[in-house]
Amino acid sequence: MSTAIVTGATGITGTAVVGALTNSPDFTEVYTLSRSQKSTPHPKVKHATLDLQTSADEMSQSLSHIPPVTHIFFCAYLADPDEAEAARINGSMLSNFLEALIKSGQTKELRRIILTCGLKQFGVHLGQPKNPMREDDDPSLFWLEQEDRPPNFYYTQQRILEKAAKDAGNKWTWTVTYPQDVIGFAKANFMNLATSIGLYAAVSKELEGSKLIFPGNKINYLAFNCWTSAKIHAEFCLWASNSSNAANQRFIVINGDTQSWQDLWPRLAARFGCTVPEHMFPSDDGSGKEAYPGFESNSMKLHPRPPVSEVDAKLGLKGEFKQSEVNCQIDLQKWAKRPDVVKAWERLRDRYGLDQTAWDSATWDFLSFLLGRNYSNVASMSKARKMGWHGYADTWDEFQRTFKELEEAKMLPPVADLKGSHS
Ligand SMILES: NC(=O)c1ccc[n+]([C@@H]2O[C@H](COP(=O)([O-])OP(=O)(O)OC[C@H]3O[C@@H](n4cnc5c(N)ncnc54)[C@H](OP(=O)(O)O)[C@@H]3O)[C@@H](O)[C@H]2O)c1
Structure with missing residues (x-):
């Protein structure tokens, strides 16, 4: 049996992840987190308000009621028009949260962290990408870090996640998803x-x-x-959370x-x-x-x-x-x-x-x-399909x-x- 924490549980990707987890017989308890109380009630769900911009110590106190979990789905996001600031904010939300979890003991039984990023990984916000985008594209396309490129908060978050797994002696693994222009439900x-x-x-x-x-x-x-349906993305996250093929892997996730x-x-x-x-x-x-x-x-x-x-x-x-x-x-x-x-x-x-x-x-x-x-902007689902993902949405x-x-x-x-x- 599995249990999960979902951050950003009231957002467009997070709401769908919570929906998929509550529908899954594998998951018995789902701890949802956000600053607001917009989460939909469900017998498996326990919602807590938590500000990911507070310190790791403050967060660990707020998290103390949550027992160790097997999975973490990180879907929290704070927008900022300044890319450097967005990288600082979203990077520290993830790193402080991971530190808080270690302090309060939720990582003791952890198996996988699933981080939601997006096709901005390939710079779709900067202009024409190479089509179709693929995970095995030339590194100069996959990590746009040339001198004249703006910072990308996905790069910051992925490095934080990889380092945390390494620091934990690789006791748990990670999966990163890259959805594109999400079709889903969320308020404000x-x-x-x-x-x-x-x-x-x-x-x-x-x-x-x-x-x-x-x-x-x-x-x-x-x-x-x-496009990426929030529902198909959530189902993908569930598949990835339990697939050995998806351990320490990055995936484009689109409808198909x-x-x-x-x-x-x-x-x-x-x-x-x-x-x-x-x-x-x-x-x-x-x-x-x-x-x-x-x-x-x-x-x-x-x-x-x-x-x-x-x-x-x-x-x-x-x-x-x-x-x-x-x-x-x-x-x-x-x-x-x-x-x-x-x-x-x-x-x-x-x-x-x-x-x-x-x-x-x-x-x-x-x-x-x-x-x-x-x-x-077209991306390929070949990598996920070759590894056993068969989901599709029109x-x-x-x-x-x-x-x-x-x-x-x-x-x-x-x-x-x-x-x-x-x-
Ligand atoms: N939406 C899209 O079309 C799209 C497309 C491709 C990729 N993505 C990526 O998907 C990821 C998730 O974004 P999203 O679109 O799902 O976000 P979203 O719908 O805007 O939701 C953001 C979530 O984060 C929570 N949050 C924000 N600041 C917080 C804080 N300080 N402490 C705790 N919780 C906080 C929000 O809840 P509260 O406000 O209640 O705290 C909300 O639940 C991001 O990396 C985004 O770039 C999104």
Whole structure:
């Protein structure tokens, strides 16, 4: 029998990990931790509030009620726009927590720690990666630590974890996961794709004409991407926690299909009762920088050298990769403040008793990035599959399942009613 501690248990990846653990007959007790009390009650779950930014001594006192556990799932995350600060904060949250666990004795029976990182490992936030991304990629792509690269908190966390295992005499092992753009349920978290896109679609339906305009650019609309369902990621973490093959290994974790907005967007429009404009990019001049008539656009340059440029000569494409950009024909931050948009949201909120915090904490900047970047992001699941992982999720099914959960939590309006309404 196994027992677990989950940090970040109320976040998008953590909530799903807790769900998978409570469904698993192998796990008898699950100790969940976060600063807030948002965790869903379950007979197997004992939630405690803990601030991972406090000292190891303070934490060990707060943890003293928890017996030794067999598994730890580290899903806590604190965002900071300054990459160096993000590395310092997220690194010390992990190292202080590990020190606290040793002090208070929870590591005595420990078998595995599973750390959730992400495809930023490959610099997908800095520009065009080499596609598909693979765990056996050239080290210059897998650890982007060239002089002009910003710090990456995943690198800091992984080094802390590896050292802790070594210091413990390798009595326990670790697994690191790299999900991409997670589709899942959480309240007021840092990167919430499904909530933000669902709100955009529901409000678009409520606006005059009910058109679902793609806020990003045509290059992105036609590009290929992969996504990670929080549910499939959680199931993967469970598989990894007990697979000897996964000991001291790093894995890309994606749904297993390759997808694109050209496929998802019309389905999204149909689900929310909207129409797709016949000319989605009416001002397109190929630059990706055009504005949709009547809206303000925005544009941002990423790192001067996209990650793929590290291997340009090896690919036979020396000097050919340009700086990547994020271009949105609709600036979502400004869109969300437009009086007609705010009124449409308020009408939906009042009609269906929706939670105002869903709107207030929608991550428009994150959504803009996902819709506005001008390159594909595809990763390979070959390593995990060769080692025995056979999980798979259909990306559109996962969006639909998550929208339903968000409806039930009153964060999105009920789609059945929306479709029946006329604007
Ligand atoms: N979301 C995505 O689309 C995505 C994509 C790829 C990779 N990832 C990676 O996945 C990992 C987990 O992120 P996530 O998106 O699941 O995060 P999230 O949804 O924003 O949740 C963060 C969790 O950490 C907890 N937390 C934050 N600060 C804390 C503190 N000082 N003490 C204790 N708990 C704290 C939060 O709870 P409280 O606020 O209640 O404390 C919450 O449970 C990160 O490395 C992230 O980069 C995420």
